Amino acid sequence: MQRENAFSIRSYIQYLEENFPNELLSVDDETSTEYETTAYYLALKHKNPVILFKKLRGFPDFSLITNIFGSENRLANIAGFKDTEEFIKRWDSVMNDSTKNTLSISESSPFSRVLVGEDADLTKLPIPTHYALDGSNSGIGRYITGGLSATSEEVPGEAFNLSFARIQAIGRNSFAFDAGSHGHFWAKLNSAIELNLKVDFDIIIGANPIYYILAASFIDNEYYKASSIFNMKFVKGVLNDIPIPEDAEIVLEAQFLPKVKFNEGPFAEYTGYMGYDSTQFVGKVKSILMRKNPIYYDIQPSNASEHINLFSLPRSSSVLNSMKRVMPGRYGYRIVWPHYGSRFLALGYTEDKTPGFSIQLGLSILGLDPLWNKIVFINNGITPLTLEASLGNLASSIKEGYFRYFRVSKAIIISSDPSRDQSGTSGKIVFVSKGLPTHRVTKNQNETVINTEMGKALISHGAKKDYDLVIVVPNSVDPLNLDEVGWAIATMVNPERDIVIKSSRVVIKARNPQEEIPAIPSEILKKIKNVYHSSS
Structure with missing residues (x-):
C-alpha cells in the first residue's frame, strides 16, 4: 500500500487534476440527466476518461461524476497499488487478512443539508436515466447506480456490510431495488420478509471509492476491512444506527418494507443486454443527508468498462491466486478477462511445456x-492476449493439426448468460493452440480476415470455405469491430450448440439472443457527439 489515507471523491478529482489531467474530462456545458450523461460516456468510450459534469440542468447545486473505475489502472491505484498487475497479485491476500481495526466514529456531521420526512424527496437528486428501456415495466427510468447499501448486523457494532443494488426511484420518498447477488444484503432482506421485519439500511452515493471495490469483492465487514487498509473515519447517522463514511457525498437513510413489491426493471446489465430478473424489493426514504454542493456519483451501466472492472478485477485476483496455490508447473502463465467478454471469455498463454x-x-x-x-x-507460448491473436493462433493450430480442445455439456452458468439453454445450463469449452505471436489482420467491407503463416480465420456474417476457423456473427454485430465480435462470442455462443468442430475446420456461430440491447435515443447521442467534437 502506498498511501495512508483513502481517496474521497473530492480528493480523487484533485489528484487527477494535479497528476493525470488527461484522465479527467470536465464538462462545463449544461447537461441533462436524461440520457445525456450516458451519451457523453458512449461518445468518449475510446478515450475512457473520468467525466465530471459541472452544470446539471434542473440541479444547480450538484455536479455529477462517472467512469471513475473505467480504467483498470485507476481502480488499482485507488486500492493503493501502483498498477493492475500488483492489484491482481496482492488484492486477494488483502481480502483474506483477518485484522479487525476499531472504527473511528465522530459525533460531528459533514452534511450541510438534512432532509427528513416529506422533505426527503428523491426528485431533488440528479438521478439519471441511462437507457431508453430502463424501468420500462413501469415507465420510470431513473436509476441510482452508484449507491452502496449499508446494513448493520444483529449485534450492534460487530459488523457492517456493503452491497450493490440497482435502485429505481419510483416516488418522492420510495424506491424499488434488485438485490439479486445472493450476498449478505439479499439474505438479510429475505429473512426480514419471513419474519415481517422492517430493516433499516443506508444507501451511500459517492462514498470513498475504495468502498466500491470492497463491496464488489464479496467479503464480510467492509467498514472494518477498509479501516485495516487506510485511515478511515465515520460519523453517526441521523435516523439509522449505521455509521456513515465521513467523506460520503449523499446518504439516503432508508427502511425496507417487507410486504411491498414493485415490478422493477428491466435495466441495462453487465452482459450488454437488458436484465429482467429482479427481487422487486421496495424501500422508503427516511432522510437524505448531503454535503454542500454534493457530487453525485453514477456508475455507467450495461457492459461499460467501469461496470465490468468493478465486479471482474477483484474476482480475477481471487481466481488467479487460487490457481497459483493449486496448479503445478514451474513456468509462467497469464490469463486476462477482456472487458467486452463480460467475464464469459478468458484469453491466456503458458510457457510451461509439461504435457497436458x-x-x-x-x-x-x-x-x-x-x-x-x-x-x-x-x-x-507467449502471445498477445487479444482476440485477433487468439483466433489467429487457433486457426494456425487447426491447419497444423495441433489443435486441442475440451468441451463439456449442461454445465452450470449464471442466469444472466443470454446464450444458456432452456434448462438454464450451457456448454463450456477450452481451446488450446500453439500459434506464433505474428498475424496480419485485413478488414474488408463486411468481414475481417486474420492471416498467420499457417492458417486463416474469417469473421463474417456468413460461413465460407477455405478458412480454418470461421466466426459467424449476426447482422447486428459489425465483423470489423473486434470488441463487438468478442462480445458476440462471449454472450451469443453456447459451446455445446454453436461450435462445430471437424478435424480441419472449426465454425463458431453467434446467435442473436432474445434479450434487448440497451440504447439511447439516436438524436441525443448525435447531439452529444457534435458538442464534444466541436469543443475538442
Whole structure:
C-alpha cells in the first residue's frame, strides 16, 4: 500500500487534476440527466476518461461524476497499488487478512443539508436515466447506480456490510431495488420478509471509492476491512444506527418494507443486454443527508468498462491466486478477462511445456469461476492476449493439426448468460493452440480476415470455405469491430450448440439472443457527439 489515507471523491478529482489531467474530462456545458450523461460516456468510450459534469440542468447545486473505475489502472491505484498487475497479485491476500481495526466514529456531521420526512424527496437528486428501456415495466427510468447499501448486523457494532443494488426511484420518498447477488444484503432482506421485519439500511452515493471495490469483492465487514487498509473515519447517522463514511457525498437513510413489491426493471446489465430478473424489493426514504454542493456519483451501466472492472478485477485476483496455490508447473502463465467478454471469455498463454498443462490450466479457469467462465483460449507460448491473436493462433493450430480442445455439456452458468439453454445450463469449452505471436489482420467491407503463416480465420456474417476457423456473427454485430465480435462470442455462443468442430475446420456461430440491447435515443447521442467534437 502506498498511501495512508483513502481517496474521497473530492480528493480523487484533485489528484487527477494535479497528476493525470488527461484522465479527467470536465464538462462545463449544461447537461441533462436524461440520457445525456450516458451519451457523453458512449461518445468518449475510446478515450475512457473520468467525466465530471459541472452544470446539471434542473440541479444547480450538484455536479455529477462517472467512469471513475473505467480504467483498470485507476481502480488499482485507488486500492493503493501502483498498477493492475500488483492489484491482481496482492488484492486477494488483502481480502483474506483477518485484522479487525476499531472504527473511528465522530459525533460531528459533514452534511450541510438534512432532509427528513416529506422533505426527503428523491426528485431533488440528479438521478439519471441511462437507457431508453430502463424501468420500462413501469415507465420510470431513473436509476441510482452508484449507491452502496449499508446494513448493520444483529449485534450492534460487530459488523457492517456493503452491497450493490440497482435502485429505481419510483416516488418522492420510495424506491424499488434488485438485490439479486445472493450476498449478505439479499439474505438479510429475505429473512426480514419471513419474519415481517422492517430493516433499516443506508444507501451511500459517492462514498470513498475504495468502498466500491470492497463491496464488489464479496467479503464480510467492509467498514472494518477498509479501516485495516487506510485511515478511515465515520460519523453517526441521523435516523439509522449505521455509521456513515465521513467523506460520503449523499446518504439516503432508508427502511425496507417487507410486504411491498414493485415490478422493477428491466435495466441495462453487465452482459450488454437488458436484465429482467429482479427481487422487486421496495424501500422508503427516511432522510437524505448531503454535503454542500454534493457530487453525485453514477456508475455507467450495461457492459461499460467501469461496470465490468468493478465486479471482474477483484474476482480475477481471487481466481488467479487460487490457481497459483493449486496448479503445478514451474513456468509462467497469464490469463486476462477482456472487458467486452463480460467475464464469459478468458484469453491466456503458458510457457510451461509439461504435457497436458495447457488444457489443465483452461479447466482450472472453468472450475474456479464456474458461474461465468464459458469459453477459454489458451496458447502454448507467449502471445498477445487479444482476440485477433487468439483466433489467429487457433486457426494456425487447426491447419497444423495441433489443435486441442475440451468441451463439456449442461454445465452450470449464471442466469444472466443470454446464450444458456432452456434448462438454464450451457456448454463450456477450452481451446488450446500453439500459434506464433505474428498475424496480419485485413478488414474488408463486411468481414475481417486474420492471416498467420499457417492458417486463416474469417469473421463474417456468413460461413465460407477455405478458412480454418470461421466466426459467424449476426447482422447486428459489425465483423470489423473486434470488441463487438468478442462480445458476440462471449454472450451469443453456447459451446455445446454453436461450435462445430471437424478435424480441419472449426465454425463458431453467434446467435442473436432474445434479450434487448440497451440504447439511447439516436438524436441525443448525435447531439452529444457534435458538442464534444466541436469543443475538442
